[in-house]
Amino acid sequence: MTGDKGQARQRLLDATMKYVVAHGVGDMSLRQLAAAVGTSHRMLVYHFGSKQGLLIEVIQAVEEQQRQALASLLADPGAALPDRMLRFWAELADPSLWPAERLFFEMYGQALQGRPHTAALLDGVVESWLGPITELCESAGMPARTARARARLGVAVTRGLLLDLLATGDRQGADDAMAEFMAMQLQAPELQAAELQAAELLAAEPLVPESTAP
Amino acid sequence: MTGDKGQARQRLLDATMKYVVAHGVGDMSLRQLAAAVGTSHRMLVYHFGSKQGLLIEVIQAVEEQQRQALASLLADPGAALPDRMLRFWAELADPSLWPAERLFFEMYGQALQGRPHTAALLDGVVESWLGPITELCESAGMPARTARARARLGVAVTRGLLLDLLATGDRQGADDAMAEFMAMQLQAPELQAAELQAAELLAAEPLVPESTAP
């Protein structure tokens, strides 16, 4: 129809992304997908070699979208740090992004269980965010170690609250918790002494393993 | 062998839990499971009715373990709040619990995507923790609204850092971030003014949806 080399393939990949964002990646079969995107499963194998190949491309595309989201966080350097964080949270918490975030956590969970392709997802899943955010914190005047810990904490808070939001749908509750975190940061921008104290407590803690998950 | 009614069933359920904790629940087939626990897939269907039935029981068992973990958090009321939180984190972060936590996040991700059985997992996944922890915070002197937000934040931090830890294996980094959070709490136990300010900022924020996940 088009004739342009690779164009059909790209069209299929885009349609697949849409389908996967909407339906998840867990119980995806080539035939269902093909029917949904208006082709035959034969074509998917033709263009992507195998189901694995397709999944890998999808995951890479998701990673690419993440990197772009990160880049957008670093843009607009005019605004103050808390303001930028608020904007970022407001974007992430918007329902229009929920399907993509569900997909992210689904693939994250599968990757943690060692699913072959998804495993690569874990490589930079924390580190790639840490660098830039750490710089952000340092530019706000924090010492290096504090900045890194604070950045890590920020990523954790964001993901944890997103998990909450996706499960409960309670936007108000999640916003309140994020506001609390912001407030704590505004109130306690520097706290090397207390931080050191807490770290020592943690290091000296006797470990008492017990039943299970959080 | 035993003759006691229901005992064989319980044995299979226990063995299934072990298998599922170790291998995940995503690509579990009755035959693989049966081979791993030393029986035939026929018996699994016999005892649990269907694969669905088995999964439901497994998930209920996981939830039960969660409730027990929560109960253990509330025990030992002698220690101070930050100390108790540190103990709790030290327990959760111990590698012996990682497999169970991987399973938790895997099922969480599947539940977010609407997998039939797992969906029930989301019901109390946040709320059941919020109540007790909120009480904890209130008993530490926080006003009600702050306490609830702080509790929600605590759950988010814990789960977020656990996600980090499971992906990176960087115990030190996760501990540092948790210590930072503790320090922030010690430094800023009361902050109604700043909290309100942040909440208003968040409420007035113009929403600018963009690409994708966290």
Added chain:
DNA sequence: TCATCCCTGTACCATATGGTACGTGTACCA
């Protein structure tokens, strides 16, 4: 001894899956 009940295994079935063989159409280039 017989009957009953719980448990277990073997063999089987229908289905859905990922992947392949083969044929066709269409555009472009020589």
Added chain:
DNA sequence: TGGTACACGTACCATATGGTACAGGGATGA
């Protein structure tokens, strides 16, 4: 005009899956 490369569909295959029919095994109680 012929040829080549890409795109696409139909039919098919081997396999693995969840679930079922059937046939006991072994213990308990009458």
